Amino acid sequence: xxxxxxxxxxxxxxxxxxxxxxxxxxxxxxxxxxxxxxxxxxxxxxxxxxxxxxxxxxxxxxxxxxxxxxxxxxxxxxxxxxxxxxxxxxxxxxxxxxxxxxxxxxxxxxxxxxxxxxxxxxxxxxxxxxxxxxxxxxxxxxxxxxxxxxxxxxxxxxxxxxxxxxxxxxxxxxxxxxxxxxxxxxxxxxxxxxxxxxxxxx
Amino acid sequence: xxxxxxxxxxxxxxxxxxxxxxxxxxxxxxxxxxxxxxxxxxxxxxxxxxxxxxxxxxxxxxxxxxxxxxxxxxxxxxxxxxxxxxxxxxxxxxxxxxxxxxxxxxxxxxxxxxxxxxxxxxxxxxxxxxxxxxxxxxxxxxxxxxxxxxxxxxxxxxxxxxxxxxxxxxxxxxxxxxxxxxxxxxxxxxxxxxxxxxxxxxxxxxxxxxxxxxxxxxxxxxxxxxxxxxxxxxxxxxxxxxxxxxxxxxxxxxxxxxxxxxxxxxxxxxxxxxxxxxxxxxxxxxxxxxxxxxxxxxxxxxxxxxxxxxxxxxxxxxxxxxxxxxxxxxxxxxxxxxxxxxxxxxxxxxxxxxxxxxxxxxxxxxxxxxxxxxxxxxxxxxxxxxxxxxxxxxxxxxxxxxxxxxxxxxxxxxxxxxxxxxxxxxxxxxxxxxxxxxxxxxxxxxxxxxxxxxxxxxxxxxxxxxxxxxxxxxxxxxxxxxxxxxxxxxxxxxxxxxxxxxxxxxxxxxxxxxxxxxxxxxxxxxxxxxxxxxxxxxxxxxxxxxxxxxxxxxxxxxxxxxxxxxxxxxxxxxxxxxxxxxxxxxxxxxxxxxxxxxxxxxxxxxxxxxxxx
Numbered sequence: 001x002x003x004x005x006x007x008x009x010x011x012x013x014x015x016x017x018x019x020x021x022x023x024x025x026x027x028x029x030x031x032x033x034x035x036x037x038x039x040x041x042x043x044x045x046x047x048x049x050x051x052x053x054x055x056x057x058x059x060x061x062x063x064x065x066x067x068x069x070x071x072x073x074x075x076x077x078x079x080x081x082x083x084x085x086x087x088x089x090x091x092x093x094x095x096x097x098x099x100x101x102x103x104x105x106x107x108x109x110x111x112x113x114x115x116x117x118x119x120x121x122x123x124x125x126x127x128x129x130x131x132x133x134x135x136x137x138x139x140x141x142x143x144x145x146x147x148x149x150x151x152x153x154x155x156x157x158x159x160x161x162x163x164x165x166x167x168x169x170x171x172x173x174x175x176x177x178x179x180x181x182x183x184x185x186x187x188x189x190x191x192x193x194x195x196x197x198x199x200x201x202x
Numbered sequence: 203x204x205x206x207x208x209x210x211x212x213x214x215x216x217x218x219x220x221x222x223x224x225x226x227x228x229x230x231x232x233x234x235x236x237x238x239x240x241x242x243x244x245x246x247x248x249x250x251x252x253x254x255x256x257x258x259x260x261x262x263x264x265x266x267x268x269x270x271x272x273x274x275x276x277x278x279x280x281x282x283x284x285x286x287x288x289x290x291x292x293x294x295x296x297x298x299x300x301x302x303x304x305x306x307x308x309x310x311x312x313x314x315x316x317x318x319x320x321x322x323x324x325x326x327x328x329x330x331x332x333x334x335x336x337x338x339x340x341x342x343x344x345x346x347x348x349x350x351x352x353x354x355x356x357x358x359x360x361x362x363x364x365x366x367x368x369x370x371x372x373x374x375x376x377x378x379x380x381x382x383x384x385x386x387x388x389x390x391x392x393x394x395x396x397x398x399x400x401x402x403x404x405x406x407x408x409x410x411x412x413x414x415x416x417x418x419x420x421x422x423x424x425x426x427x428x429x430x431x432x433x434x435x436x437x438x439x440x441x442x443x444x445x446x447x448x449x450x451x452x453x454x455x456x457x458x459x460x461x462x463x464x465x466x467x468x469x470x471x472x473x474x475x476x477x478x479x480x481x482x483x484x485x486x487x488x489x490x491x492x493x494x495x496x497x498x499x500x501x502x503x504x505x506x507x508x509x510x511x512x513x514x515x516x517x518x519x520x521x522x523x524x525x526x527x528x529x530x531x532x533x534x535x536x537x538x539x540x541x542x543x544x545x546x547x548x549x550x551x552x553x554x555x556x557x558x559x560x561x562x563x564x565x566x567x568x569x570x571x572x573x574x575x576x577x578x579x580x581x582x583x584x585x586x587x588x589x590x591x592x593x594x595x596x597x598x599x600x601x602x603x604x605x606x607x608x609x610x611x612x613x614x615x616x617x618x619x620x621x622x623x624x625x626x627x628x629x630x631x632x633x634x635x636x637x638x639x640x641x642x643x644x645x646x647x648x649x650x651x652x653x654x655x656x657x658x659x660x661x662x663x664x665x666x667x668x669x670x671x672x673x674x675x676x677x678x679x680x681x682x683x684x685x686x687x688x689x690x691x692x693x694x695x696x697x698x699x700x701x702x703x704x705x706x707x708x709x710x711x712x713x714x715x716x717x718x719x720x721x722x723x724x725x726x727x728x729x730x731x732x733x734x735x736x737x738x739x740x741x742x743x744x745x746x747x748x749x750x751x752x753x754x755x756x757x758x759x760x761x762x763x764x765x766x767x768x769x770x771x772x773x774x775x776x777x778x779x780x781x782x783x784x785x786x787x788x789x790x791x792x793x794x795x796x797x798x799x800x801x802x803x804x805x806x807x808x809x810x811x812x813x814x815x
Binding site for chain 2: 032040043044048050053062082094095134157
């Protein structure tokens with residue numbers, strides 16, 4: 001169990017095969033913008049095949065951590081971070097993070113990523129790859145602030161490679177990790193939070 | 203690292219429009235050009251016109267009429283009508299009452315009308331006729347802030363009560379109010395400032411909700427003055443207005459430029475008739491979107507093919523194109539140039555005269571990328587077609603080629619007073635008095651797009667060559683721009699379609715195309731279940747996706763989605779692709795992120811087929 005900066009109590013554990021409903025119910029809790037940043041398209045639901053793919057994992061080539069709320073009577077899923085090993089370059093893995101809008105900007109994404117990075121290193125992964133939408137606010141932040149990550153354009157997406165380093169990554173690498181996995185807007189000033197755009201339906 | 207293009211002239215333009223509003227400009231025009239024609243239109247077979255004095259008078263009457271309906275300073279008057287005099291008078295009437303005139307596209311679905319009317323809090327809506335009304339009526343209850351509807355034509359039924367009145371009644375009310383109180387409108391006009399809102403343009407946002415771009419009087423006049431200097435435009439030009447007034451290009455090119463330069467504008471109510479209007483008006487400046495110029499080109503080529511002198515004409519065209527292309531490369535072809543002069547006399551002068559384009563000094567293509575070959579074609583014919591770049595958010599024109607500096611394939615150089623910069627990732631940033639005030643009621647979006655240095659983030663990626671010409675090389679934001687210059691957000695359309703099983707992924711296609719189409723990818727498992735439920739045979743996804751019954755069922759789902767969209771947003775054709783988009787296929791990343799561009803590349807053959815015929 002973990003307590004976030006604002007006192008929220010959260011359980012962080014590896015994802016299980018039984019978490020399909022958790023994931024499916026999380027989709028509507030992501031705003032269209034957050035969904036787009038995570039999946040690069042505006043999905044309404046995950047198919048049964050996708051849910052199996054995302055929850056029945058081997059914890060070696062494919063690892064995911066979920067965060068579950070302990071403050072709510074029904075323990076809803078608050079966020080997921082996962083990596084999937086690149087078959088052609090086995091020391092690299094694609095990383096992706098999603099945190100439901102109501103719980104963004106509380107340090108949850110950072111926490112999930114730190115756990116994920118530990119698991120990744122234990123399994124011989126030394127760099128995360130992230131695919132980001134060019135219009136993602138993350139990309140601008142990366143370009144301006146994070147020197148060590150390499151970025152390139154691939155099929156209209158921005159591909160970011162972040163080395164994981166050894167042991168506990170310093171604050172610079174933390175920023176890189178957060179930025180690389182996308183979907184998290186902690187480092188953006190309060191006036192420009194992702195997921196709080198007016199005029200959107202609930 | 204950024205590349206700056208600095209352009210002198212910003213302070214001069216600031217001074218030229220200082221302390222001036224649209225109200226001042228109309229007053230000046232009525233005083234200085236009172237007897238000169240301002241607007242022309244057709245009534246049946248007859249041409250009608252108003253001179254500047256009359257135009258202003260009826261605008262004041264409309265303003266007074268709107269005031270009797272309760273329109274106050276800072277309010278919005280919504281307008282949904284074609285390009286006809288009442289449209290412009292309504293807009294100027296709103297302006298003179300201290301309000302803003304906002305045009306809605308004629309093709310909007312009722313739910314879209316509701317969104318915009320409530321967003322801008324329009325008090326009065328001025329509609330063209332009962333066809334428009336039919337779409338507003340069912341949703342009136344959802345627009346509680348809307349107090350009155352004015353119908354330009356058609357019969358107002360007695361059961362409408364006080365809510366609905368006819369255009370003539372609006373003007374009569376205004377005349378009466380002015381008789382009772384001659385200073386009625388003047389008292390409002392006195393308080394109008396250059397930074398007051400003059401209009402809003404609603405443009406698509408990526409999450410599907412339209413965003414209202416807010417323009418001050420100053421934005422609009424500054425932009426008109428910048429264009430005047432850039433293109434060297436004289437006063438009193440003849441212009442044809444035919445594109446939707448809901449688009450910034452039309453408002454700027456005919457309405458605001460028309461006011462600023464006291465032009466005479468010929469209002470064409472149906473874009474399909476624009477050729478007739480051009481032939482009659484013989485415009486001196488003309489703006490078209492790529493689709494319009496493409497149609498002209500097709501029409502011309504068809505006519506040439508039927509002309510008994512077709513071999514001569516096509517020789518002239520090819521020769522002209524050679525000369526244009528050589529000039530682009532900095533070469534001059536002696537013989538071809540001499541021939542070109544002969545062909546100009548023998549062929550092209552007549553072609554242009556036949557089109558009504560013999561007086562055309564400025565011809566612009568904008569709002570979406572143009573095919574360079576098309577631009578070469580028109581230049582070969584002696585029509586100085588130039589590509590211009592701008593956005594709603596930049597009040598339209600920001601960067602443009604000019605007849606004197608036309609690098610085909612680029613969008614030209616910044617217009618006077620405008621500065622452009624490339625961000626680190628190549629995004630084009632624009633600064634100038636033409637940059638709009640922001641988005642209505644969307645502080646986050648506004649902050650993201652209009653940064654605190656005052657620069658507009660266009661969402662387009664560009665490069666600037668050593669001579670300062672800007673090329674647009676790509677787009678950052680997830681918006682489709684059709685060949686008609688219409689911005690469409692794919693997200694709500696894709697989302698709506700995806701909520702149907704067994705659809706797993708939808709990719710909307712439409713960039714630089716005349717209409718929207720879709721690639722639909724199914725989930726194999728869901729398709730199998732669905733087949734069972736419908737009593738259809740399922741062998742494999744590939745064959746299943748092509749079965750006529752499956753396509754027919756998908757058509758039903760597409761029709762359902764289309765019903766809630768405006769005509770230009772509707773999916774005209776679709777293809778169900780034979781494969782599943784799973785990580786192994788490369789169509790999605792291992793974490794299930796869609797690789798849109800890769801997908802479009804992979805299926806480009808199938809996509810091209812949807813746009814043939």
